[in-house]
Structures are given as structure tokens and as C-alpha cells.
Amino acid sequence: MFNFRNTNFFSALLVICLIVLKAALFYWLLFFVVYIIVVLCGSFFIQLNFFFKSINSLPNNTNRIAITFDDGPSPNTLDVLEVLDKWKVKATFFCIGSEAEKYPEIIKKIHQGGHLIGNHTFSHSNLFPMLGTQKINEDLLKASYTIANCIQNKPLLFRPPFGVTNPKIGRSVKMLGLSCVGWNKRSLDTVSNNSQAILNRVTRNLKAGDIILFHDNLKATTQILDQFLSVANESGIACDRVDSILNIKAYEKIDV
Structure with missing residues (x-):
């Protein structure tokens, strides 16, 4: 192995x-x-499960995929939610704590729409992987409680910034009782603003069990999301939350 x-x-x-x-x-x-x-x-490459195990794909016998969004919330998230609501699909949002602090009402709107919210750190710093275990714990807990202040639930699913992993992050994930979620299909919407190229990338070889990575703070994502969901629908593939597909616990109820 x-x-x-x-x-x-x-x-x-x-x-x-x-x-x-x-x-x-x-x-x-x-x-x-x-x-x-x-x-x-x-x-x-988070998909390698080199330092610790991550959820990088889903069972393909349910004929479902998980659409995931990183780096929100942002004002653009509202447009994403509108498209998701149009198609009556549920998604998973890995939210940055500092952005949740800026836009608590958007966090509430994501939750009220029946979508799943996960932890994407508080700082989303380029130096996050360089931090010691204690500092990583503090960052993740700050993000969790910032989100919990909005929805009265502490997220138990986590996605590391940039998908970078190491032993320290692995220790923190274990200590805090988190489940790490990666992906197996990446839109690369952060490096390209060519909507057609992004759409082609995420629809090519689309299959049940895929976990797809988008970013809800980007206009390019909003521009192709409707078309993407149309392609998935025509292919007979449903979109759902990661926890619903895997039947795992996504939140810890807390009083705030």
C-alpha cells in the first residue's frame, strides 16, 4: 500500500x-x-491518501454525484444557490471561516436551502500546511464555531486548502473527529475563466460516484453551473450532498 x-x-x-x-x-x-x-x-494529490484517508469518490451504485464548492461564502454564492434551487439539487459547500464571519446571512441561506456546510479552515492561508498541529487545531476549531454560530451545528466534514495534506493535518483531523473530503474531478475554475473549457472538463466522462470541485466565489462557475446540471440531468445522474450519499454524520449539534 x-x-x-x-x-x-x-x-x-x-x-x-x-x-x-x-x-x-x-x-x-x-x-x-x-x-x-x-x-x-x-x-x-489528496486522492493518493498518502498521509491519511480522505473521501475522494462515492459509491457508483446510487447513480448520484456530489457537487462541492470551496472558498465561500461570497455574494456570488447567492447566484449559485439560485441555480441549484432551479434544478432542485443539493450540494456541499466547504466554507472559509473568515468569509463566514463576513457573510453570516449567506451561511444561513446555504443551510436553509438544505445544502451541507463543511469546514475549509478559518484562514485559508497559503501557509496553513506549514503550521504546527496546535495552530491547525485552533484554526479549524475557529472555523467550526464561526459556522456553528450561524447554523447551531458544528461541521464534521473538512477539506484542506488546495487539497494539500501532511502528517500534522492528519493528526488534527483525527483529534477533532473530522472526516476529510477530497474530489476526483476538478473544474480548475480558479485557473481558467473560459466557461466552455470548464464545462467540457467537468462533463467529460461524467459518471456516478464523482465528487466534483467548483468554487462558489467565481463568476465562471455560475456561468456554467446551469449547463452542467442540465448535462447531468440528461445523463440520468442525480446530484446530492456528500453525507446523504454516504449516510455519514455531517454535523454535531451545539448550543451557541
């Missing part, structure tokens, strides 16, 4: 072999380069 623990185990064996064989400097350098590449790939 390709994961961090096994990689370190076999790396330790290889180090012993290099010592016993008195390997030349070239082989040591090669070993370290390969090791770093493997760990970096494990960090940046």
Missing part, C-alpha cells in the same frame, strides 16, 4: 542497504531526490 508509513519503512531499509554497500554519493543523492518527490506528490 502506497502511503507515508510504508514509504518511510522501505526508505529506512534502503538507507541500511546504502550504508552496508558503502554506496557512492550519487546513489545517496538519487535516494533523497526520489524520496522528496514521492512525499511532495503525496502532499499535493
